[in-house]
Structure formats: C-alpha cells, structure tokens
Amino acid sequence: MKVKQLFEEKQVGTLYHFTDLYKCIQIFSVNYLKRSPLFHYISFTRSRLFSNFARQMFNPNDLTVCIEIDGNKLSQKYKVEPYNYFSTQNYYDNSKLPEWDEMEERIKTEKIEGLAKYVKRIYIQKVYSNYNELLKTLKLYLEKYPWINIIEE
DSSP: OHHHHHHHSOOOOEEEEEEOHHHHHHHHHHTEEEOOTTOSSEEEESOTTHHHHHTTTSOGGGGOEEEEEEHHHHTTTSOOEEEOTTSGGGOSOGGGSOSOOOOEEEEOSSEEETGGGGEEEEEEOOOOTTHHHHHHHHHHHHTTOTTOEEEEO
8 A cells, every 4th residue: 555655646845835933933833824815825835945036026024934844745635736927827829938937836725734744844044133032932832843943044
C-alpha cells in the first residue's frame, strides 16, 4: 500500500506563505491558516524570493514572515493548484503571454486546519521595534510543535 501511495501522491514540493509577524502569531495561536475575506483561496508561492519582488507592489512590512510548508503533505488533504495572474483570461492569443512565471499556487478553501503539521520552518525578518517581545509570544505558541524551526534573518 505504501508503494502505491508513493506513486499516486502529488509532488508539489516546498511552498511558502508570506505574512507579517502579528498575523503569524495569530495563525499559530489557532493553528489554522484562513483565507482573506477578499479572496476565495489561500495563496502560496514556490519561490522564497517572492518577497523581494512583492515588496515593490505591497507594503514591505506585510511580508516580513515566510512560512515554509511541505506542499507534498499539504496536497494529501487539499487540492493545490497553480495560478498565474497573466493567464489566458487576459489574452486572446497565448503567444503574447508575458515571459513571467509567478510560481504561485493556491488552495480554494475557507481555511487550512492543523497548519502546524505541514510547516517545516518559519523565516522572520527583524524589522519590528518590539521584535523580541513578538518573537517570545510566537515561540510560546510553537512550543507544542518542536519540529518547526524559527530562522531569524
């Protein structure tokens, strides 16, 4: 059975979800990741460098935490699907699509329950004036998930 399961399992690889430290604390206080009221999905990227690009479009402080997720494990329960904002819905001729791979993935769900079991590590940028206090709070919530490493950048 395990061999069969291995061949049937979707190979998504590592996924990343970006947020800020305040929201990260909230996420792990309830152990689920909830979609934004503005969207009908939860967004991920396959690139940890996404934040370098996204900081040009969003408030840089909104992307100070990167949650690294085991996409293979996540895909066993949730349907992970690629998404590209430059998709054919905006173009009549596919040959005119921009040469850009957003590496975005999304899950159409209200929330991802038991998020911690999918998380490998959390990267945090030290940009908050009350950083040490916030980090201490996050670590309290993560005590029950010893496999999640925090990497301070």
